[in-house]
Amino acid sequence: MTARPILTAPDPRLQAVSTDVERVDDEIRALVTDMTDSMYAAEGIGLAAIQIGVAKRILVIDLDQKEGNKNPRAFINPKITWASEEMATYEEGCLSVPEIWDDVERPARVKCEYLDIDGKPQTLEADGLLATCLQHEMDHLNGVLFIDHLSRLKKSMAVKKLTKAKKLQAAG
Ligand code: NI
Secondary structure (H helix, E strand, O other): OOOOOOOOOOOOOHHHOEEEEOOOOOHHHHHHHHHHHHHOOOOEEEEHHHHHOEEEEEEOOOOOHHHHOOOOOOOOOEEEEEEOOOOOOEEEEOOOEEEEEEEEEEHHHOOEEEOOOOOOEEEEOOOHHHHHHHHHOOOOOOOOHHHHHHHHHHHHHHHHHHHHHHHHHHHH
């Protein structure tokens, strides 16, 4: 299929709230393939559909790419049904927020419900990087970026840096 271009902040489309998928059909499966292709082409570990401009509640994650393995997982209409009180901090980055990484604190463990690529309901309990990644990607479905979790000062510095990078790109 096709790797599509990834939107970068401060593109206003990244603030869109995505809508539920009504039916997991071949069109959705083709979109999921484009999403995983786009994620691999950009060397990411997760991607939400809105990052390629499609406002549907779909994410793909692959934390298992070392040594050439590929094990992409698709989460359609994902919902967090439980989150631990215990928190964990990871240094996060995002394909839509290039060249910026910062610590974000989130619940250490979550349970979620979603539809798989066959449209079957699934549940998952996640911890570690997978828990963080699921929450980061689910934020995208609500128009939230990881820099929105930072202090106002850090966020405004990040937005300035991103805007400047875009101007340079446009000029170059
Ligand atoms: Ni992201």
